[in-house]
Amino acid sequence: MATVTYDSATCVYDGADRLAVDALDLEVADGEFLVLVGPSGCGKSTSLRMLAGLERVDAGRILIGGRDVTGAAPKDRDIAMVFQNYALYPHMTVGDNMGFALKVAGVGKAEIRERVAEAARMLDLTDHLERRPKALSGGQRQRVAMGRAIVRRPQAFLMDEPLSNLDAKLRVQTRTQIAQLQRRLGVTTVYVTHDQTEAMTMGDRVAVLKDGLLMQVGRPRELYDRPRNLFVAGFIGSPAMNLFPLPVVDGGVRLGEQVVPVAREALGRADAAEVVLGVRPEDLEVGGVGLPLEVDVVEELGADAYVYGRAELGDRTHVVTARVDGRRPPAKGNVVRVAPRPGSVHLFRAADGERIAA
Numbered sequence: 424m425a426t427v428t429y430d431s432a433t434c435v436y437d438g439a440d441r442l443a444v445d446a447l448d449l450e451v452a453d454g455e456f457l458v459l460v461g462p463s464g465c466g467k468s469t470s471l472r473m474l475a476g477l478e479r480v481d482a483g484r485i486l487i488g489g490r491d492v493t494g495a496a497p498k499d500r501d502i503a504m505v506f507q508n509y510a511l512y513p514h515m516t517v518g519d520n521m522g523f524a525l526k527v528a529g530v531g532k533a534e535i536r537e538r539v540a541e542a543a544r545m546l547d548l549t550d551h552l553e554r555r556p557k558a559l560s561g562g563q564r565q566r567v568a569m570g571r572a573i574v575r576r577p578q579a580f581l582m583d584e585p586l587s588n589l590d591a592k593l594r595v596q597t598r599t600q601i602a603q604l605q606r607r608l609g610v611t612t613v614y615v616t617h618d619q620t621e622a623m624t625m626g627d628r629v630a631v632l633k634d635g636l637l638m639q640v641g642r643p644r645e646l647y648d649r650p651r652n653l654f655v656a657g658f659i660g661s662p663a664m665n666l667f668p669l670p671v672v673d674g675g676v677r678l679g680e681q682v683v684p685v686a687r688e689a690l691g692r693a694d695a696a697e698v699v700l701g702v703r704p705e706d707l708e709v710g711g712v713g714l715p716l717e718v719d720v721v722e723e724l725g726a727d728a729y730v731y732g733r734a735e736l737g738d739r740t741h742v743v744t745a746r747v748d749g750r751r752p753p754a755k756g757n758v759v760r761v762a763p764r765p766g767s768v769h770l771f772r773a774a775d776g777e778r779i780a781a
Contacts (some may be wrong), residue, residue, distance in 0.1 A: 425489070501578045504578050507583055507585060628642055718753050
């Protein structure tokens, strides 16, 4: 086990007009499960491959356990990587796949058998050790790939979207198993995904990237409750936060016919005639006085339902999402009124998208 440190680590692909990863400063604590998340092309997989030694570091350093591995070959970094496509050898049995890296490293046959058997017990693969990958389900293949990493007893696990090839139900089940296994082993883990729900449910901390830049890193609840900027606010949370550019008026900001109260000090920090107000779907109250919302779609989920509709604010039409009682949802085509719950709003500067502290 070891800490992992990105020290202003930078990567630029040949011929690219921007940095793939731009001066990334990030430290992963010993035994921590850190998730890198962001949209396609944000630099998360490149960051992981830099750590693995599969992409060059053009500036800065990468350290594992305090040792500078920036120029080290992948085999000399004492890490184990789990890929999206599992990368299993089709002609080998499950047991041989799991123990192959140890065999190449010259580990004795008895120790290989012992480590493979131990990992198989952890992953419920004991009855499948003599099968070949084609005889396994997607979830079982993914566990074999995990087992191959576990037997090496590395300082760090690196996982590049390992669940993306599984169906939705199996993804939920397997992500729980991975999180439980990581906590049991206590191995430092860096995990890449584009799925923010996966990130929020698995990671001790989550790092959000955009265009090669680190937007925010923190515990899942911290990112949800106090997003640092508009990008994090819109990316973290499902459904996404509602964001409204609104004029500043005396006492707050104007949302339709109502004024949402905002402290004078916060508005002073905005130093602008317009700010962006954010409110999560669960923090919009339906009924009474509020912003008129024409319902386009109702997504019924049992106890809860999500209403998607359109609201007019000045000359702009906004798509708005609100969570409502799943037993009494409004019908499509109805007009309902929505208003933020007191104290539940987020404020951002319109000019640069940065959070305004309330």
